[in-house]
Amino acid sequence: MTEPSNVPPAFSFQFLAQVTRGISAEVVPEPWEVTFQQPASDYLDFRKRLDTGNVSLENVIVREAEDIVVGTVKVRNVAYHKEVFVRSTSDEWRTHEDAYCTFVNNNSTVSAAASYVLYDTFSFRLTLPPRSVRIEFCVCFRCEGAEYWDSNSGKNYVLLKKSSSNEEELLLLKLRRSKGDTLPVENAVRCADAVHAKLDSWSEFASWNHLDNSTPYW
Template structure:
């Protein structure tokens, strides 16, 4: 017998090579089920778990400064802040169609609620305010509150006046406007407007009068001490 042939027949053939993805280096994946994810983080498609990302902490000069100190002062109303809790409020709403219900000063601004008589489905409520005695003004809409009063006759609207830091150095005045069924109604605190000032300041004795406009106008108020000569109403100008 040929030794070479005998040796060739006695050596078993090598097993077939197993071709796996290059990223499969986990022994649990090699000998276990490829359909399950191993504890080492390897995925069945052969992608190894990504290495943890390390971030360099920011330098001291890159950090934003944190200011410590007392919060900015809030505005203090010069009227009862919860008119809705006073006796006869519901009757005043029925008689005047719109009335301020409550206000609350917050760091974000002045938050409040308004009650209006439900005269029609389509209605709009807004709040007009000023920080400079009506030299300029702004107006923000109030949002209807679905969970309204239980009387079935009135609706509630909520508003937020985004005053910012400017309100800490000025006095705020506002009035409520209600438009419904082609008519317009105002709540201006019986002609005095709703006024607020910074806490700690005196209430002052600033008296104003309407110049160039009927005294029954709902919003217009120009302070005489700030206008040495008669001036036209900012609404009529």
Template sequence: MKKIILILAAIALAAQAYAADEIKLLRSRSTVSSKYGVSSQTIHFEALVKNLNYAKQVYAHLKRPDGSWVDAPLAYSRAADTGREVWEGSYTDPNPTNTGPSFQTFDLEFALRYVVNGVEYWDNNSGLNYKQGRDTGHLLIGTNVLASIYDLNSPAWIYNGHYYGAVTLKNLSPSKQVKVVYSTDGWKTSGTAWATFSNTYWSGGYSAAPNPNAYGAEEWNFQLDLSTTATKVEFAIGYIVNGTTYWDNNFGRNYTQALKQN
């Protein structure tokens, strides 16, 4: 019996692996919105996943307010660079008492779990787990700039030709610029818009999250002034700081958003 138990333990151990690049956290969000005495918490995760098989499951393994752990499923968002995909998803604590003025907000502790081909891969921040305060905005990992985008699989409504977006970046210096290079005709012509910074970025959602935050993340807004007949926009983000331009061009694909005019 002891030999069988040892064999089973070895099999279980072989089926788990700490990811080298199979799964990596891109960005997480935790904000608490409070209005008229009612609070709600927004929790969202984005992960970069190596495409090892079509059939796979990706989770944020999250510690709940009561100390138990739950797997919050993430869903396919879009293709990344060769052989990798972006997966993302949100989590709402199912405790029925977490509503109204008694809503229980909580600080995050989590890891990422990827199940494919009978193997589990983990990104647990080198064994430390990721930790994030409950009302802190974004935690940005492994990149210096990342756009906050609409669902690229569905058209975005625009009003009077205005397309609005946002970008998260690492605060590498007080002196910086953020540009958006865009085209609506397949790059026959292009334009450049400049993003703007506001330290009250999160207050529009009734959150007190600071901008920048304790993790060195900043949020910037941009507006693209497009033709009222435009049906598609492609764009990339350039973050200019310390004499270097860091690009977020959607892993070499550019961001391509179908448009609906209002």
């Protein structure tokens, strides 16, 4: 090395090839995170959504290797002819795309005449757009000229890519889920850092779990 001590060494390509011996580093894609609780995990609330709104997202799975999102939707069997689709956006609703769902046969051995099916299941598949970091979607159920929507109580369902630019938004969404969606956004931001927090009262520190403990307290 001929460079000064304050200058990084300029290794030649021949030297780097000799050191790495042909090994190449693969870029690991940043994982996606489901920011909401799977609706079917709370059975009572799930049934309430179906009985009152006629439609509810059931669950979703992100298949990062295939760059897709798959999931299922439950709807009330109010009529034979149904149309179910998922409306999604990756640019905060400047544009959107509708993905129509496919009916899932439950392979029931009981004949339709002997048993009335209360709910039908539909499956869907969303493609993750390249270079996208946020996917937001809701579900629509059309039947007999009426539309029924499941928008996660007006918040929509959000998938976020785990990156440094999205860490704060992920924290806020996790806090809302842990507090039953009752924690104000401004409080969540202020409680994220104890050093720079500006709180009106000590009671706002309801849980130390809201603080970042990745660095020493001093």
